[in-house]
Amino acid sequence: MTTADEALDDIHEQVEAETPDDITISRVQFEGAELVIYTPDVKAFAARDRLVPNLAQTFQKRITVRPTPDALVPQDKATPEIREIIPDDAGVQSIDFDSDTGEVLIEAEKPGLVIGRRGNTLDEIRTAVGWTPEVVRTPPIESSTVSNVRNFLKQERQDRREILERVGRQIHRPTTSEEDWVRITTLGCCREVGRAAFILSTPETRILIDCGDKPGAEGEVPYLQAPEALAAGPQSIDAVVLTHAHLDHSALLPILFKYGYDGPIYTTEPTRDLMGLLQLDYLDVASKEGRTPPYESQMVRETLKHTIPVEYGNVTDIAPDVKLTMHNAGHILGSAVCHFHVGEGHYNVAFSGDIHYEDTRLLDGAVNDFPRVETLVLESTYGGRNDYQTDQADSERNLEAVINEVHEQDGKVLIPAFAVGRSQELMLVLEEAMREGRIPTMPVYLDGMIREATAIHAAYPEHLRERLRDRILYEDDNPFLADQFQQVDGGDEMRRDVVDGEPAIILTTSGMITGGPIMSWLRLLGGDPNSTLTFVGYQAEGTLGRQIQQGRDEISMNDTAGNGAERVALNMGVETVDGFSGHADRAGLESFVETMNPRPERILCVHGDESSTDQLSSALYQKFNMRTVAPKNLETFRLA
Structure with a gap:
């Protein structure tokens, strides 16, 4: 028996000990960062208001409760019952059942009416049919990408669940090292714009952040064959985190699966969809221009299948010793500042990705409010001393x-x-x-x-x-x-x-x-x-x-x-016409750092040409008396 199995057995016993006698626990399972509890007594679970929150507090994990098959109303009877419960004004477009998980996916024009006040309608559905309702919005503008991604993920449910279970076991494996250290290795976008890629390493874990191409420079790709990256084998990477969908950050993610990577990609849900759109177009453009694409469309599908969406503000375990929290970056739809909490309060690192600090017509400005950040990896696209953009x-x-x-x-x-x-x-x-x-x-x-x-x-x-x-x-x-x-x-x-x-x-x-x-x-x-x-x-x-x-x-x-x-x-x-860029200008970058509380101890200025990274690094050092550096590609920094 593996240690993950042993851990699940222990958790199963503890869950049974902390639930009332009238609730049967059939099994517990890790699925990604979540602990999933299967029970025939979903109604009894739901009737006890504090039971799930108390279990989440006990295990320090998000808890999902799912029904066992014998607790479910048959689909042909459940469908009319669900439609009877949901108001007609909700505009329900489809109801789709997943018997493996006991979930029912409801697509509606007005999801709020499906959810109900404080989730009352969802509770009514769950009580009436046993199925666990999930709600998605019908796009106001028809989107082939959103539709194709949703349909593809439905078709791949079994594989998705197997991936999540495998990832869950990796996340919850016991730690083996007694050492504490954190390192960052730069694989691209240092003293240049494009081919963003970094490795965040601990004694237990290696995480790849972004994997993009370099605009206008065919063949200049991240240094993936470096010892810190894929040279040790693709399976030595525990997770990939994507800050946003632009190709200089996402274009080469599918190549990881070509090399044999089979792990998770964490990003926001909009970034997942935009990523798929841009990567497929990337292949199409390469083909039309007579260039050999670096991967095939099947690898894009693998990338989508391995993506685990993360909501802004949710703390998510992605490794035994690393938690990830994503925050709005204000750059494009779904873009994220990625905050990594390493160990039990040992160290905190934030990767800005690309940021826009001020609000725009489209998006709120970037979030920079974190409990702790010792090191910030900061974009410097407009970090030059004269890079001040015109007022909007x-x-x-x-x-x-x-x-x-x-x-x-x-x-x-x-x-x-x-x-x-x-x-x-x-x-x-x-x-x-x-x-x-x-x-x-x-x-x-x-x-x-x-x-x-x-x-x-x-x-x-x-x-x-x-x-x-x-x-x-x-x-x-x-x-x-x-x-x-x-x-x-x-x-x-x-x-x-x-x-x-x-x-x-x-x-x-x-x-x-x-x-x-x-x-x-x-x-x-x-x-x-x-x-x-x-x-x-x-x-x-x-x-x-x-x-x-x-x-x-x-x-x-x-x-x-x-x-x-x-x-x-x-x-x-x-x-x-300046002022429409999705990047913060020099003043915005300085304000982003100045208003952080507490400010980081160290900043790595990246994703800008050489003069921009050097000038921003020097300015931040002089203004805020902090350690700053404009690294080169293939440098490694020990942070702790």
């Missing part, structure tokens, strides 16, 4: 001025933007500016993945700013559905029609002009002096976007007829 209101006025001028010239405003985050922020700005008459009402064409990414945002309104959430959920006033937003779904033929038509705004991927639909738009619009290319986001070193921003007026791209390289002169205007 001024930025919007500047963008409106560009649009008005181009409209008077009967031209087009071409905006390369990240599909996730900046595009949705811009859609909100444009919708309001047109509604209030600050710019003329005109078509806003969405090309690439922008429409689908927007649908995913609408599927998770609880992650958005309160005012926006209320408009979507309660006021039937979803700004993303405004009439002026039109999807480009006709390829180059539709793009030519747009170019030949009335003045318009075009939002298109990719945000750094590293491939994708933006290349077609540049071919069609590049020679038009009445149109303007408008940058609203960060352009990394080495990208075509940075080169154009710095004055390049001719570009080379593949001839659509396959006749080799085509030279395209850029006669269109080029503007940069």
